[in-house]
Amino acid sequence: MIFSFSRLNLYESCPYRFFKKYVLGYEEPTTLPLALGKAVHKAIEDKINGVQHREAILNGLIEAEFHPEVTAEDVSFLVSRSNAKPGMGKTEIHFILPLDDTEDAPMLQGYIDLVFNKGMAITDWKTNRVPYHVLDNHQVGLYAWAMNKLYLVPYVVGTLYFLRFKKKSSHCFMPADMEKARLWALGLANEINERMELYGMIPEEATRIFPSKPSSHCKHCPFAKECLRTFVTI
Template sequence: MIFSFSRLNLYSQCPYRFYNKYVLGKEEPVTKPLALGKAVHQAIDDIINGASHEEAVLNGYAATGFHEELMHQEISDLVERAPVHRNMGRTEVYFKLPLSKSHNAPEIQGYIDLLSPDGAITDWKTNRSIYGVQDNKQLALYAWATSQKTGIDRVKGILYFLRFRIEKGRIFSKEEMEKARKWALDTADEINERLNLLEIMPEERGKLFPPRPSRQCSHCPFASQCVKRL
């Protein structure tokens, strides 16, 4: 399994939801927040790469299959709040890297929303709430990947919350980036170990990937199954 921050983070939040989504392959519905995020990211990318505002918004809307809960105006409003201009950097920069030097090390992959010429990275957020750069490992992990690709020892990471026009930034040190890499490696190793045990003892899947009730349950399509298990 090739990992991403979202997979690792989902496992950390709830192993049971991870099991349903990534082991059993059960599809989760595309919610409005997910569709909105996809539309806005696509539109911002297009503007940076030379498209007009209207063309970019339409492209973003189309990328979601014109999701029935989305409104063209909401996409447009959020895109308009992004402090972007043409050719300000590389967009949707893909990376795939081993998490250690071991020959069978798990790999991490992801997309960086914007990589500036000076090596800074930006992640656009459509959230309805603001959180800190260090509240999860995503930006630090992406900074580590950027450091690996560019050789830069200190990487500036930015979260830009479009609804509020608020920027949260931090210059990540080598130590902070290494801590994020270590978290990702430890989490990936734990998942792989449990997947190996699952092959040997499939009847123990409930213990290997247990539900972890939290406030996230209200957004989980498998929550009703958890109620029956607990």
């Protein structure tokens, strides 16, 4: 399995939801926030790459597969708040890197929305309705670590840009910050691999190997009812 921040974060939030989605392969419905995020990210990417605003919005709607709750007006509004300009940087930079130097190291991949200043600055656009601090999770720290590996830069200024509020949260990630994020990812990836191996030996113990972790996230989880039925009987 190739890991990503979102996969690791989901596992940390709830091992059982991770198991259902990434081990058993159950598809989750495309929610409005997810579809809107896809549309807006695509449209911003296009604008930076020189596409006119109207066409960029249409491409965003196509990217979201014309989700019935995603409107052109909402996408246009959020994109206009990004101040995206042609040529402001490289978009959707994809990376796949080993999390350590061992032969069988877990692999981490990601897509960075915007990279500029020769890899020393990155931005991730957010359509969230609630902003948060860039250090509240390890996403940007991992992206900074990837920039350090790919561009050999000594530091990376990482920014979350919350479009609804035109609000930035930035931090200058030094090697110690990058290492903290890498160790978080490596620890979880190794734990998941160990549990996957255990599940392969005793699949009947899946719910004990990947237990649920009730939290506020449950109200958005498509497996919540099944989870309740499963774990109240254990």
